[in-house]
Amino acid sequence: MVRPDARAAADVWLRSYDAALPTVTRPRSDDAVRDYFRDAVVPLRETWVAEAVGGGGIVGVMVLDGATLSQLCLDPRWRGRGIGDRFVGLAKERGPEGLTLWTFQVNKPAHRFHERRGFVAVEFTHGSANEEREPDVRYVWRP
Template identity: 40%
Template sequence: MTLLIRDGAPDDAEALTALLRRSRSVAMPWLASPHDEAATRWWMAHVVLAGQRVRVALDGGRVVGFAAVDGDWLAQLYVDPDHQGAGVGRALLDDAVRARPEGLSLRVFQRNIRARHFYEAAGFTLVDEDDGSRNEEREADCTYTWSPP
């Protein structure tokens, strides 16, 4: 695999929406999505790509992952299920940390054990757990932070 990471662009909305929806359905089949594909694509184009620092991972020109940083929060990090375990997520996470060397926080669903282990292995520390009242999925989540040594 030859991985290239570049800035997200407005015309990435469709590919990132498809990747997000596929990744979530495979990793978290128990999670009900509060939005349909059209609403998710609108949000991707008009909120994520328009207002966050989005980085897209490509393998041979194919979108295989993306990360979005909003202020000091890692708002999104998704990798195509067929490319998980190949270093794409870690490359995107390292890129996000380089963009926020003073620290970075994120939220992950409590039941998403694989993601939790991924962030813990990358040096993120669990700082809080919630009953789901702060997210639209109403799914219990936790907050992790990374601070420089």
């Protein structure tokens, strides 16, 4: 992904986060999230996007950091259309030895999504290691 797309990817992340996690306070402002995507995510991690056909812009983002699926975000209007499935399939192709990911414990739809795709919850924490200080869960997928 080229850096100009970083802002659009960050905006998808922001919309996804706000829709999926209304009770979780974000520790970074919108502009700080955009800067993070521009300066750290896009140049340093394997970043994939889904674009709407016909010029509708970026509607999904997946970020891989080695064997970690660090971000999987969809514009809320684009959920349920198979984009998440395609992203997870791609992640499994890119990480055939296995993958890990973290999600917040309150994000039950994410738990169901990942469990249906073969991920297993292996660790629950009180959130002391994440910026939000929100209890989270680590999932692992093994082929």
